[in-house]
Amino acid sequence: MKNELAVIPKPVSVKYAEGTFRSKGLPPFKGDDAFRGVIETASYQMKDKIDNSLPSVSCEKIDGLEPEAYNLEIKKDRITAQASSPAGMYHALQTIRQLSLSHFEDGELVLPCAKINDYPRFSWRGLMLDCSRYYYSVPFIKNLIDVISMHHINKFHWHLTDDQGWRLPVPEYPLLTEVGSVRKDNRRRRVFGGIYSDDEIKEVIDYAASRHIETIPEVDLPGHACAILTSYPSLGCTGGKYHVEDRFGIFKDVLCAGNDQIFDLAEKVFETLARLFPSKYVHIGGDEVPPTRWKACPKCKKRLEELGLKKPAELQSWITVKLVQMLSKHGKTAIGWDEILEDTPGYQLPNDAVVMSWRGSKGGKKASKRGHNVIMTPNTEGCYLDYKHLDHPEEPGQMYAGASTVYISYSMDPAPSSIKKEDASHILGGQGNLWSELIYAGKFAEYMIFPRLCAIAEAVWTPRKNKDFEDFSQRLIVHRQRLDCLGVQQYRGVLR
């Protein structure tokens, strides 16, 4: 393994050549003006290693490569990186960053001569962080984004609202954050809260963008709404009394489907998101919405009659369609958890809505057949990073769908060969999700995320034919040193 580059995710093609590149430090990066931004970011990331007196790594702009593709050539006397766009060049420089963290021997950078051609299998390679159940600080989030970008992850899905706290300031609804961001933490007998200001949100978005990561916000509607209802009780079916939840689970109190004011709130939330987030996507949640209150609520019953629907649960499709349409007026495409697919004739899920498959991959497969774009994040296939690494009493985490070993995460295939080609074309990619019911500290979050996210990164980047778990395990031995150099916590137990 010593002469290997041991890059994760594994590149599409690595051809080793005779000879070795040796240098007393990491050469600086110089190149085409189009790459000024990425060169600046990468130079900052590797500032401790770079020796400006050395002949530089040449960053060349060439035509004919896909936007995220790159070539990297390591010769005895120089290193050349090529890409057609800043995203591709960023990936090239992150591959060099990995080598800069693992291939120094006694103060000398030693690399085998090689030619790498690389590009992603999927365009959506993400991580979701639940910042409602636990409020992760902005410096933590930025550092995490920086580390995942080294693995060519390109989407940060920011879960901003849930029963346990609303973290997004909405000017027209100040109580969402004044009241809805705060809960009584009964286990530790303290008050728990936190919001992200407009400036902090922009700071995270810009920081991620400089690392070629797109930030996608999620506001969960119409369920997981205890924080909303505590702030504005008239939006619920019973009027309360509500409280921001400290327990976990699925709660009966959801937004009242018979109250038009829920759409006034949604509109102002969407206006806020459109103002702050440049991404074309907004995640609207849509998961785990029990119709219990809708069944008993006079306003909801009236709505049901007016719409000619039969079952209270069908009100969710009507709400979802409205939310998706409202977002399109803002030029945004809605993403929802796979429950949004359980629609009703007359209120079918609009074609452009993207389905995020979490209850296994079944929902995603069905959605792709129906022509929806899909993001795979099956909890049964290693994408739920809050699950235990191992079924062992000493391991932290949930066990809802069993343990998620690194091997299970690695084996995840967003578009297995069993899916028809035309359906597979709708599968944008996949991601890991960290729910934070139990994960009460950034360092703890890292332990749950790594190295499973390294495995997921390979599952969404590397061609299926190049995947090999034994080979990955060997490269991971080297890669763990890189994570250690970056001060990232990681699980170190058995992998399968």
Ligand SMILES: [Zn+2]
């Ligand atoms: Zn109601």
